[in-house]
Amino acid sequence: xxxxxxxxxxxxxxxxxxxxxxxxxxxxxxxxxxxxxxxxxxxxxxxxxxxxxxxxxxxxxxxxxxxxxxxxxxxxxxxxxxxxxxxxxxxxxxxxxxxxxxxxxxxxxxxxxxxxxx
Numbered sequence: 487x488x489x490x491x492x493x494x495x496x497x498x499x500x501x502x503x504x505x506x507x508x509x510x511x512x513x514x515x516x517x518x519x520x521x522x523x524x525x526x527x528x529x530x531x532x533x534x535x536x537x538x539x540x541x542x543x544x545x546x547x548x549x550x551x552x553x554x555x556x557x558x559x560x561x562x563x564x565x566x567x568x569x570x571x572x573x574x575x576x577x578x579x580x581x582x583x584x585x586x587x588x589x590x591x592x593x594x595x596x597x598x599x600x601x602x603x604x
Contacts, residue, residue, distance in 0.1 A: 487532070491514070492515075493535075517548055560592050562577075566579045
């Protein structure tokens with residue numbers, strides 16, 4: 487499964503953990519790059535945002551208005567309650583014991599569309 491990870495972190499522990507769990511992870515450190523990658527003719531299965539509350543809310547709204555809207559969106563935040571109130575997305579707490587498993591449960595519950603190449 488190919489995950490597009492939008493993060494501000496240069497070294498993301500979440501990216502490392504997802505890769506260790508067998509996921510292909512493409513990391514974007516800004517919204518514009520993430521939107522370009524989400525619209526690119528590659529098979530991205532889901533978008534994860536590992537961001538501060540304000541940035542996560544802005545990113546979720548941009549996703550909803552772009553080609554990324556057809557992909558499952560999971561946000562990871564240290565203050566998930568604030569983000570949940572502002573956007574319609576799965577929001578997980580950054581300090582969860584087993585964040586990868588929580589992401590897997592969220593993805594299993596989401597319909598993961600496959601876009602064709604071309």
